[in-house]
Amino acid sequence: MKLKVCSVDLLSSRTGQNRKEHHTDLYHGDELIIRRGQTFQMEMELNRPYDPDTDKILLELKTGPLPLVSKGTHVIIPLVDHLEDGRWEAKITEQSDNKIKLSVNSPANAVVGLYGFTVTSRHVKNETANTHNPDKNIVIVFNPWCEEDTVFLDDEEQRKEYVLNDTGRIYYGTEKQIGARTWNFGQFHEGILEACLFILEKSDMPPSGRGDPINVVRVISAMINVQDDLGVLVGNWSGNYSDGVSPAAWSSSVEILRKYHSTGGEPVKYGQCWVFSGVTTTVLRCLGIPARSVTNFQSAHDTDVSLTTDVYFDEKMEPIDELNSDSVWNFHVWNDCWMARPDLPPGNGGWQAVDSTPQETSQGTFCCGPASLSAIRSGHVYLKHDAPFVFAEVNSDKIYWQRNLDGTFSQVHSEKKAVGHCISTKAVGSDDREDITYLYKHPEGSEEERIAVETASRYGSKPEVYSAPIAEDVCVEVKMDGEGPRIGSDAQLRIVVKNMSSQPRRATLHSQAAVMYYTGVLKNAIKKDQILVELLPNEGFFSVGFISIGTISFLGCLRVTNRPMYF
Template identity: 60%
Template sequence: MHEETDEKWACGSCIQQFCLRCCSHIKTDEVTETVISNSNAEGPKGNYEMKGLLETRSIDLLKSKTEQNRSEHHTDRYHNENLVIQRGQTFQMLIELSRPFNPRTDKLHLELRLVSRNPPDVSAGTLVPVSLVKDLLYNCWEAKIVEQMGRTIKLSVNSPPSAAIGKYKLSIITQSLTDGTMSTYCSEKDIYMLFNPWCESDSVYMDDVEQKKEYVLNDMGIIYRGTERQIEGKAWNFGQFDKDILSACLFLLERSDVPASGWGDPVSVVRILSAQINSSDDSGVLKGNWSGEYEDGSSPMAWTGSSDILRQYHENEGTPVKYGQCWVFSGVTTTVLRCIGIPTCCVTNFSSAHDTDGILTIDYFLDEHLNPIEEADRDSLWNFHVWNDCWMARHDLPAGMGEWQAVDATPQEKSQKVYRCGPASITAVRNGQVYLEHDTGFVFAEVNSDKVYWQRNADGTLTQVNVEKQAIGHCISTKAVGSDYREDITHLYKHPEGSEEERIAVETACQYGTKAGIYIPFGTEDVYVQITMDEEPQLGGDAKLSTTIQNASSEQRSITFFGQVDEVYYTGVLKATVQKTRAPVDLQPGEVTTVDWNLLYYEYRDQLVDQAFLMFTLTGRVFETNQVLATQFSFRLRTF
């Protein structure tokens, strides 16, 4: 005869058993013997009976011996009653059973179900069975019994660094190997899974400790506004660890129409949230208002932090909050992305352009008498505009396009039919590679487009009458790491104004605009470049690359080349620039020449990263034709 509490759990287990058989259809593997059954284990009531179906009595995720989860996962500041962990590392749980676990007669595994609008699915990674193993491999979902004390076992559970983030429902499923009967226990506490910038295999990994403190853990910041001649900072309380904020942030994912199978990719998640934080086409968090009339809501100037906005939106089940402007959208975006583990900061661009037609120039139109044609001026120039930079690898782009990515939740232009922007690689923006996703061209125009003035002729045609090449994208600012000083990061977004490299970037970008031939004509392509290396150099030695340049024309060609060598993580994220060179080359008609580029050991030895991966980027422009040349060559240093 069972005690009263045992009868209660036996009844519940019976119901759960039938539910599991009908709904889950999970194929279980053979039990791995991870511990020796302690048949003589004694508890407060003496020897335990080893017969009968093994059932779960309770799960401890947060207290006593599992409290280490919070500190090891850098989540001890979250005001949340549930377990908050980061993917790609182990976490602990204590499970109290009805009797000691015996691997000869009992089978036990975990089941995690991701909360989303889509039904849980094993192939999509949203229904996760976690089996017991003898040894953890640390790159997949797995669990190991690391301690057994009578009826209580301690599990060490590991998640892969690519696991979908979000809120998981946890169940413990036990089964008799004798007759196949099963019991399911559903935990009252959920598990919140976040990105992990401390895990080297995670796409959002950031190796700088001080940067992680600033861009992930700091819940206070400064957002810059004003003009480039009078920059002012506004203190902002991000509050990413405040009570209910994590639930509110994950609510944005849970209400999204985007399948949860993509929630393991920070590129996809940032793109979702960029759309969800504005309400222009999906009832997102904030409604924008630039009218000056805010009687039915709050003035954008009144907000001093993100918590009240997110909490109000969540409590009202998705009713947009009134009102926001660019710095409010940016502040909320920083909160949401830091809360889920993506390093993020607010960025302000002064003299910020808004390109409406994808030409990648900001165009102003004059009539025959040089009077403005106001109805034709669709582009605009903002005194300042605030968006965000977030940190991640870009496995979807060529190597070297990782690190900081621009993302903008302020609704300006639609991207793939939705008001969102980014993530756009800042490296791609800087080099004018506007053909790379996502929305790189729009961000490029904000910081480095030219102001072009057109005059309407009597016959209705347009003539270019003036170009301002240094009017846009000044004093790009963010809060400095570890202090309240303003840091100017303009150099990350663009080469020095007026430099040859900056002009090459502008011309490269404009060739991909919607009206490429109207401003910068395509140059004659008669110069060709190829980079080669005879053999990969030994670690500790010098590297030598050869650049073959061919002039296929019947005229002389003069080129100025710019070479740059970067240390790169295997994920494609740049660590540091180790060499910059410049070389002028003159070619006679039909001439082929070779230029050698040497990287000496002392130049790269202090910047080496795992796998010793380097990338050589070569750009140039032909003086006579304006042809732009650009290519990259990646190589590794041999360690044997």
Template identity: 75%
Template sequence: MTSLSHGTADWFSPVSVHHTDQYNSDQLIIRRGQTFQIELDLSRPFNPNTDKLHLEMKTGPLPQVSKRTHIIIPLVDELQDESWEAKIVEQNVNRVKLSVNSPVTAVIGKYKLTITTQCLKTGETTTHDHDKDIYMLFNPWCEDDTVYMEGEKELKEYVLNDTGRIYYGTEKQIGARTWNFGQFDEGILEACLFVLDNSEVPPSGRGDPVNVVRVISAMINSPDDLGVLEGNWSGNYAGGTSPTAWSGSVEILRQYHREGGKPVKYGQCWVFSGVTTTVLRCLGIPTRSVTNFQSAHDTDVSLTTDVYFDENMEPIHHLNSDSVWNFHVWNDCWMARPDMPPGMGGWQAVDSTPQETSHGTFRCGPASLAAIRSGQVYLKFDTPFVFAEVNSDKIYWQRNLDGTFGQIHSEKKAVGHCISTKAVGSDERVDITHLYKYPEGSEEERIAVETACRYGSKPDVYSSPIAEDVRVEVMMEGEGPRMGGDAQLKIVVKNTSSQPRRTTLHSQVAVMYYTGVLKDTVKKDTLNVELNPQEGELGFVRIGILAYYSHYCNSMHTVGSIRYKLSLQGKKRKI
């Protein structure tokens, strides 16, 4: 054997076997842990007794054998499941067909292929660099891959479906936005790998989906690493595209790639989530976009949503950094978690919207839904933050004369409602709240909340529970208030004790951004209520359109809702 002829190798493996036939590319796109075939045209017949042949695959800027980014693939008689190896499966004169095996732990990414031959008689060695690349992806069809997902319908939905639905609005008025994920469109695979290349994580870490997901969570936003999207909640989108104008991920990723890593303007949570779904599905990780209604944003790792008042029941704004968003969109991705205790695999929450930093970078997850549900917030990654989003209690605090704060009221069902995603195989909405938490008010749910809070910054929050024998509930008729019309609220106050009670209700009507940030206070009231034992009182509040509409119009692109806040005065006195 002296050399390889021109046009030395052809791809032979049918991409449908690897479930990659939808990618719009003429490169070889394969999934790890699965054999693929190539054909070599040699300058003369191959003789295994006098000739040697091996393949080399390299990925990343500095390929190294020790880091599994420079792969040497020997020719063997029989293939083993867990190794990079090649076997001759057919030989016809100068043409040799090889079956190549890759391990399920292979690093994903773009590889360059080199074919090396050696004649043992003459010692002459010939190498040929193939002109096309090989793209290696995760393999959720392979039982030994950590992203393996059982069920063809689920795989079709969470890996192969290139369109979907993202939900928004309020729990009473849930809207759906059709989103074009477009993970198979021309140039998108290259753009997704460019996102990985633009990160600080070396290619050697791309064999572990936990690492990859964590990197993507950081790289979809831009504050600290020049990621894909720049967030903007101001209502002023000059110099970019309004977040509401996007209907898919394709143009965002193409623009980011085309402009060499310049963040695209602008995104909000559903855009960050949609792009994350595109990238992770493109790389082979089962992923879905998820919407949480009444989503808490815990800023101090207390695992409670805290509201502070002064001695006169006026809000202390500089302390009220926690908020409750009308809705917030993030992602679930599917994988085993060998880095965690048994039972923590399956769906993992991932959030690319830049809210809080994790180990110094704006990212969140992957956090096991099983850990979130049980309150095991000491398990990585960022489980406390996601737990607070879906299951934190809303605690009201009042400042005492000595400057300390005491609890005056708590709402145990204030956050984490109607957690929604698109159903498998249809455009219907499916409620997955039960995957994130036990039924509200159940013993298991209360144990999870109190377990979680013991690991927060206020571990004693449940050590001295407040006696709330006067209860108040605010209800709305039908779907609740709609912008452009009056709103009517029904307030029920009930004395559940065996003694008379006198209490003071403080109410506040405000126009809020959908992120839970206060825009303007519309109306404030104070009402003294006297109740006999086991007595209830019913009242109604009507909020006319003229009371709030001017505030709404001033920032109508970002305002989310009318919000009615009501709290009890701290001390309930016997009559």
């Protein structure tokens, strides 16, 4: 009698053995969801007892529109006597009459995604095979619990936080007024896994590329925004959200992803950085990649790969608006994700920055990352992906330039502590805020931090920016009392100028206050001032001003003798 498979039990219920052992019991539904690099079990009922001497059984998994064995998208799993790590294999662990139980092994680099599953049985002397299609799919995701998987995270509490926790906190505001909003990531809710797989399928990445988390993270970064590929979210910073949802109204990724999936990929309106980040955290955690939302205060946006934040003035020290495209956001939210980086020199694995907010293109696409935090901290911005942009966000100097009479520009001052403050994420196991600035850069002003800045600058579009030191014997600092400006209240600014030299200095203090969006884009100047100052050796001077505005940007310059300084 020919051997036939009558039924297959994938032991896939949420309380079943596979879902428990693979830490996938939190996902909604009863389909089989497994983590790669780990064995799983199944039971089969046959039409007669299985005879290992005369019967052959093969399991087959297929993913993608054109499954190929050579691409790892068509998997043929043979029965073996002993399982070996690192390959697709199956072994019979129990046999009772017409029933057998199999233990199936998967490699730690298996392609993630949705697989169709069939079982083929035949007699060794009969070429005619019987194929049983149980009409059940298997979903394979990344495995942070597996040491051989490149997303392995060797800390159970961190795995609980960065993979299994479906709620979190996203920070906003200013470094002196840090606010927090609770966000429902909801990666295990009904329909979310399907939506995440839909995003992968909708991308241009071939299914064979889904085994590499570097590829997956890069594609997700591109697909969360609408640019280039009709991704999940439309960005809107205009203040007019009448034909959609205000970014500030979202508190969950669930509705966004369900809506995107149910409409067949119609982009959802609207998002800003914290929404892009929240959805990215959801998708990465759902696919098994450890991830967290991260907020950087005083976050620079470098538009010309100079690795500096540049401010340009004309000969009269008036800002040149058409050149001042760089900006400093009050705050900006992106993501960290955890993985090894075998494509980079040793020591660059671990946390990687990834940003789904569309700002600048990367290899022609609006995406950013994954960029090694270790590389960013050291200024090794030549290491992919997009390390220069992230470095500028957290550790660029603010450089001030004045136009000369011949049309060229001269560097007149640099501000070394202007960007990258209080980089924040939710702490493991609590709702406390954790400051992770130290992961992105060395302490401000330290020798290591200055070396990193100058190392990075050599790979930017202005490599000569630190070639000639500039004497700065007059110190300028803008201070604000208390926690900073509040809407409807006066903001008190103190401009402190000190002559650090042993010679007197005559100075002209130019100041300007302007309304600024949180993205660092200036709107209207609301106050300008000019004060003549004479400073004796080692003498200080300060000026006080009041401005009634909620959020302001202060821009100013100080001309000392024939040399101007800016702050």
